[in-house]
Amino acid sequence: MDAALDILSWVCLVSGGIFYVIGAVGLIRMPDVFTRMHAVSVSDTLGVVLMITGMALQSGLTLVTVKLGIILLVLMVTGPVASHALARAALHDGRKPLLTNAKGELVETDSYDISLELGARLTSPLVSEQVEEVREPVEEEVVVVTPDVPVDTGAGENGAGENGAGEASSGQAGSGEDEPSKT
Amino acid sequence: MMFAVAIIAVLIAAALAVVRAMLGPTAFDRLLAANAIGTSAIVLLALLGFLLGRPEFLDVGITYALLNMIGTLAVLKFFRYGALGSEGPDKEQGL
Numbered sequence: 001m002d003a004a005l006d007i008l009s010w011v012c013l014v015s016g017g018i019f020y021v022i023g024a025v026g027l028i029r030m031p032d033v034f035t036r037m038h039a040v041s042v043s044d045t046l047g048v049v050l051m052i053t054g055m056a057l058q059s060g061l062t063l064v065t066v067k068l069g070i071i072l073l074v075l076m077v078t079g080p081v082a083s084h085a086l087a088r089a090a091l092h093d094g095r096k097p098l099l100t101n102a103k104g105e106l107v108e109t110d111s112y113d114i115s116l117e118l119g120a121r122l123t124s125p126l127v128s129e130q131v132e133e134v135r136e137p138v139e140e141e142v143v144v145v146t147p148d149v150p151v152d153t154g155a156g157e158n159g160a161g162e163n164g165a166g167e168a169s170s171g172q173a174g175s176g177e178d179e180p181s182k183t
Numbered sequence: 184m185m186f187a188v189a190i191i192a193v194l195i196a197a198a199l200a201v202v203r204a205m206l207g208p209t210a211f212d213r214l215l216a217a218n219a220i221g222t223s224a225i226v227l228l229a230l231l232g233f234l235l236g237r238p239e240f241l242d243v244g245i246t247y248a249l250l251n252m253i254g255t256l257a258v259l260k261f262f263r264y265g266a267l268g269s270e271g272p273d274k275e276q277g278l
Contacts, residue, residue, distance in 0.1 A: 086215060
């Protein structure tokens with residue numbers, strides 16, 4: 001029984017240490033305040049819980065375990081509160097989270113300003129960008145199609161007809177615009 | 184023995200957090216690293232109490248856990264409002 005408890009607390013302490021070091025390495029290597037907070041939360045939750053579980057397995061049902069439980073409770077309550085306050089303060093200061101754009105580059109994105117303003121101001125620029133992206137390929141396709149017609153026929157009648165129609169329509173449009181000025 | 188291994192891991196993590204606290208470009212990075220150092224100090228105290236056979240260290244750990252969050256929130260409030268506790272010149276004059 002003691003050997004099993006020893007093995008269990010070995011596993012808990014060693015895996016807790018591994019998670020702790022992983023969180024610290026993330027704290028060094030991550031590029032941003034918010035991603036660093038994300039990395040530290042690993043060691044604040046899993047590392048602490050596993051280490052205190054390993055120590056509680058060694059101490060058994062005594063007052064020491066109760067104190068360990070109090071430490072765990074306090075850390076579990078205060079850690080997220082401190083992280084939340086830190087993230088709010090960073091956003092309030094004007095820090096923008098780094099997110100990947102369409103090209104895969106890390107950019108400080110303004111449209112993901114999540115905590116302060118969720119609403120129409122966030123969605124409207126995204127919709128206008130999508131409409132512009134849809135319009136541009138259609139114009140390119142039209143430009144590609146028209147030069148093929150004179151090359152295939154050789155006579156150029158279709159092209160001339162289309163040009164004449166275009167001029168006529170433009171002339172009508174021009175006369176339509178001029179009529180109110182005359183009358 | 185197992186506590187010694189865990190203590191070494193926590194010490195490595197605390198050293199990396201100290202590096203971030205010295206490198207950190209913004210104040211929030213330093214504050215995050217300070218919070219991580221405080222948490223690892225609590226765990227280190229508990230582990231040291233088990234390693235040395237003196238469980239009284241756990242009480243010190245509880246005190247550190249309570250002080251850690253208060254310190255972080257106080258520094259954050261200072262960064263946000265530029266003062267601790269006072270709510271402007273009008274109320275100070277009223278007092």
